[in-house]
Amino acid sequence: MNSLAMPPIRIMRPARFRPVAIAVLGAALCAAAWELAARGPMAGGPFPTVGAISISMGELSVRSAFWSSLGQTVLTALVGLGISIVIGVVFGLVIGLVDFAYRSTRVVLEILKPIPAIVVMPLALMLLGPSTEMGVLLVVFGCVWAILIQTVTGVRDADPVLLDTARSFGLGRIRRALQVVLPGAGAFIVTGVRIACSAAFVIAVVSELVGGAPGIGRDLFLAQGAGLYAEMYALVVISGAVGLVFNSGMRQVEKWALHWHPSVRKEGQR
Amino acid sequence: MRRIRSLATQLWLPTLLVVSWWFWSAQANLVFYPPLSVILQRFQELWLFDRFSTDVLPSLRNLLIGFAISAIVGIALGLLLGLSRGARSALEPIVHFLRSVPPVALVPLAILVLGFGPEMKIVIIAFSSLFATLIATLDGVRASDPVMDEVSRVYRLSPKDKLFRVILPGAAPQILGGLQVSLMVSFIVMITSEMLGSTEGIGYQTILAQQTFAIPDMWAGMLLLGLLGYLFNLVFTLAERRILHWYTGMRAVPSNK
Numbered sequence: 001m002n003s004l005a006m007p008p009i010r011i012m013r014p015a016r017f018r019p020v021a022i023a024v025l026g027a028a029l030c031a032a033a034w035e036l037a038a039r040g041p042m043a044g045g046p047f048p049t050v051g052a053i054s055i056s057m058g059e060l061s062v063r064s065a066f067w068s069s070l071g072q073t074v075l076t077a078l079v080g081l082g083i084s085i086v087i088g089v090v091f092g093l094v095i096g097l098v099d100f101a102y103r104s105t106r107v108v109l110e111i112l113k114p115i116p117a118i119v120v121m122p123l124a125l126m127l128l129g130p131s132t133e134m135g136v137l138l139v140v141f142g143c144v145w146a147i148l149i150q151t152v153t154g155v156r157d158a159d160p161v162l163l164d165t166a167r168s169f170g171l172g173r174i175r176r177a178l179q180v181v182l183p184g185a186g187a188f189i190v191t192g193v194r195i196a197c198s199a200a201f202v203i204a205v206v207s208e209l210v211g212g213a214p215g216i217g218r219d220l221f222l223a224q225g226a227g228l229y230a231e232m233y234a235l236v237v238i239s240g241a242v243g244l245v246f247n248s249g250m251r252q253v254e255k256w257a258l259h260w261h262p263s264v265r266k267e268g269q270r
Numbered sequence: 271m272r273r274i275r276s277l278a279t280q281l282w283l284p285t286l287l288v289v290s291w292w293f294w295s296a297q298a299n300l301v302f303y304p305p306l307s308v309i310l311q312r313f314q315e316l317w318l319f320d321r322f323s324t325d326v327l328p329s330l331r332n333l334l335i336g337f338a339i340s341a342i343v344g345i346a347l348g349l350l351l352g353l354s355r356g357a358r359s360a361l362e363p364i365v366h367f368l369r370s371v372p373p374v375a376l377v378p379l380a381i382l383v384l385g386f387g388p389e390m391k392i393v394i395i396a397f398s399s400l401f402a403t404l405i406a407t408l409d410g411v412r413a414s415d416p417v418m419d420e421v422s423r424v425y426r427l428s429p430k431d432k433l434f435r436v437i438l439p440g441a442a443p444q445i446l447g448g449l450q451v452s453l454m455v456s457f458i459v460m461i462t463s464e465m466l467g468s469t470e471g472i473g474y475q476t477i478l479a480q481q482t483f484a485i486p487d488m489w490a491g492m493l494l495l496g497l498l499g500y501l502f503n504l505v506f507t508l509a510e511r512r513i514l515h516w517y518t519g520m521r522a523v524p525s526n527k
Contacts, residue, residue, distance in 0.1 A: 026360030046382045103279040108287065114503035116458045118465075119495040122480035122488045126302055202372040206458075209374055210465050210477075217375065221466075224378040232382065236375050243370030 048230040056230035057237065066219070073215035074242070076132055077204040080139025084196055088144050089182075089189060092151025096185070097177060102152065109149060117142030117203045121211055130212030135204055138211070142203040143196035150192025154185025187261055194250045201246040205239060216242075304486045313490040321475065326494075329460060329471040332388055336395025337456040341449055344400045348407025348445075349437070358408070365404060373398030373455055374462045381467040391463040391471075399455040406448020410441025443517050446510045453506055457499055472498075 031050050038049040048056075060066040095101045117138045124141075128134040158181045166180045208217025216235055223231040288306075296305045317326060351358045351365070376398055384390035414437060422436045438445075464473030476491025478484075511518070 022356065022359040023363045027364055029360075030364055046379075100279065103276070104283045107280050107284050111284070111500055114454070115496045115499045116454065116461070118458055118461050119492055119499060121465075122476055122492060123302075126480055126485070126488070202374070205372040206374045206462065209378070210462055217372075220375060220378055224382060229382065232378060236371055236379060239375050240367050240371035243372060244367060247366075247370055 046229055048233055052230040053233045053237065056228075056234040060231070060234055060238070066216075069214065069216045069219050070238070070242070072132065072213075073201070073204050073208065073217065076135040076207065076213065076215060077139060077200040077246070080136045080204070081143055081193075081196060081200040083136070083140050084143035084147055084200075085193060087140070088147030088192065088196075089151050092148045092189075093155055093177060093182060093185075095148070096152040096155025097181065102156070109145065113145040113149060118206055118210065121207065124207075125211050132213055134211055135207035135213040135215070138207045139200050139203045142199050146195045146199070147189065147192040150188045150195075151185060154188025155181050157188065158184045186258055190254050190258055194254065197250040198243070198247050201243055302485060304489065308486045309489040309493065312486040313493055316475075316487060316490055317494050325471055325475050328388065329464065329473070332391040332395060332463075332471075333456050333460045336392045336460070337399060337453055339392070339396035340399040340452055340456065341403055343396070344403030344448070344452065345407050345445060347400075348404045348448075349411060349433075351404070352408045352411025352441075353437075362408075365401065369401035369405060373459050377459065377463050377466050380463070386467045386469070390467065391460065394463055395456045395459045398459050399452040402451035402455060403445065403448040406444045406451070407441060410444030410448075411437060413444070414440045443514060446514060450503075450506050450510065453502055454499075457502060461495060 034047075035050045038047045095105055120141055121138060124134045124137050128137060162180055162184065163176065166176050171179065204215065205217040207213045208215035208219075209221050210217075212218055212221070216239055220232060220235045220239075223235060292306045295303050296307065298305075351361060377394055380390050380394035380397075384393060418436055418440060422432050427436065460471075461473035464471035465477040468474040472491060472494055476488055476495065479487035479491055
């Protein structure tokens, strides 16, 4: 009855390589299943083999037009994201600090936030045509609300003791806003930016695929029209990889920007 | 009196915006910004109820069926991956990769494989909105309280009881959060699939109006889509509050640790 008195101590820790090996195995099995289906029951249909897709990816990687498309897409997403951050943080700070502004804008923000960017695409397309500017406009529309609302929440969440301390040290309104409230809201803002970052890439692709702005989304649409099946799959895989970078890259930026913040420091200690 | 004042502070800006849109657009005489009265008139003519059964209903049907499939499959797969370590380490990287593919990028593939019918739309809505629910369920199951696990073992709960009374309620807040994202993805993919490959649906009518310069019709379509996006979110938030009332209650009470 020893085991009742003492919880079993795990001495055998799973070796580090094991999860990686299983993950590789899982991916390989999925690829194999795809290959079998593409060669067997689905042969000749709209499912190219893994080999054909990889060859197409190789062909794309030596084509300069592909890289400029990819650059366009990333640029659209990043410029839109940058504009959203500036607008969101500036207006969020003001709305969060001024109670009247907060109450007045609440309903408007709550109505605008759940409207996806693709809903306003017809208008953006009408005004700006199938251009990069149209894509940037859509990215801003899709990203700005999340950042703005997070900033407002963070600003209103400011520690009252910190604010009183700052006031008793004689800090003026503007310095209090910029040096106390804004850094305090940092964690909230970064969460908003992280949500917006994943959305920015997706919206950039939408603006290209449906709206015809230059970028890999439009390449995908053109490949579909031309019946280049392997290239379509290759573009989808590549867009997944870029999306992965947009999703996880933000975590690194977060660590760098908030290295002083308790939530990040605690994580680092683990 | 205070309630009236607080209501007034909340509503003056939206009212002002709508009123100034109304009067500005009435006299602006710009092609791209038709008078709001004209937009509302077209809205009423088109959607209430001329194209209601031919466009609105198919759109909503595809959305709801697709979302329902994604919810069921997403929760089931999330539970499987959350509870089985082997399945998790084998499949989690692939799941994260597939989630990172912009959902709309899959629409051309779906058109290629399944054509332009409603099946294509339902499948692509279900597939692309699956991942938010799946990952949220997985996280919810993994973050479950270890004490709960031990207690249910001590009480020798049957696997079924444990699943429905311990694991699922414990992960419910995360699962509902995931479902909300899935619903929004479903809505976006519904619009995209109609804009790219369709001859019916609200998204198709709206993009068609834009391409044929039927500008009031385009505005009416955008108005309907915006309204739907807002309503879906609202209904979901209310449902979530009802389902999770025990959870919000629990969090509102300060824990006496």
